[in-house]
Amino acid sequence: MSNSCPSPVRGTVYGTLLNEKAALAALGEQVHEAPYKAPPKAPILYIKPRNTWVGSGASVPVPLDAPELEMGATLGVVMGRTASHVTVAEALDYVAGYTVLNDISVPHASFYRPSIRFKCRDGFCPIGPAVVPKDAIADPDQLAVTVSLDGVVVQRTSTANRVRSVAQLLADVTEFMTLHPGDVLSIGVAAGSPLARAGQHVSIHIEGVGVLENTLVKEDLV
Secondary structure, eight states: OTTOOOOOOOSOEEEEESOBHHHHHTTGGGGGSTTTOSOOSSOEEEEEOGGGEEOTTOEEEEOTTOSEEEOOEEEEEEEOSOBSSOOTTTGGGGEEEEEEEEOOBOOOSOOSSOOHHHHOSTTOEEEEEEEEEGGGOSOTTSOEEEEEETTEEEEEEESOSBSSOHHHHHHHHHTTSOBOTTOEEEOOOOSSOOEEETTOEEEEEETTTEEEEEEEEEOOOO
16 A cells, blocks of 8 residues: 555564453353363463564455454554563563554464464554654553444453553563563453454554554455
8 A cells, every 4th residue: 555654663573362351251161171271370472473564554465264354453562671570660661662553363262372373474463653652651551442444433442451561561571581672562452353354444543652554455366
């Protein structure tokens, strides 16, 4: 698309699963059964690799074997300093800013061992349109999130009600791995991600952070 802008990402992009209370509750008793056997005790992470990155305004291909895709609206926390074993109290000092992220995935029922095939198709991580400086956001845990399809609002959520706040998530993740400047850590997707198909325009607005817009198109294998 002529009005597309490049992805503002330069580091590694990490997705986070089941970090919203409603999303975790939606598993119900399944969380105590195989393969889970218990609620997660640590952050569940996966990587959105470089092939998934596109900027705001770019077209996202819908795979031929998945006629509808889940639009996973979420906040991306962009690191500004190398972070290892940071405390909750100091965690936000390591943040450069925030961006809008659409963690797209093929609809699936299991969250156990996140599937590359479902989450890492080409274009499955629109990001942007820019990184908003940390100081411009008073509280990253209290931001309204709105998803619209073809101009019609289909989901209203917020960055609140997370199992782990932004600071707690950073502290828990950096307890076992180092995050580097430019890395992006998603805070996770809310329950009830809307489904979209080829031909639809997707708009994700996060209060104070910006609006990420993309159009879904049929996959072209030529």
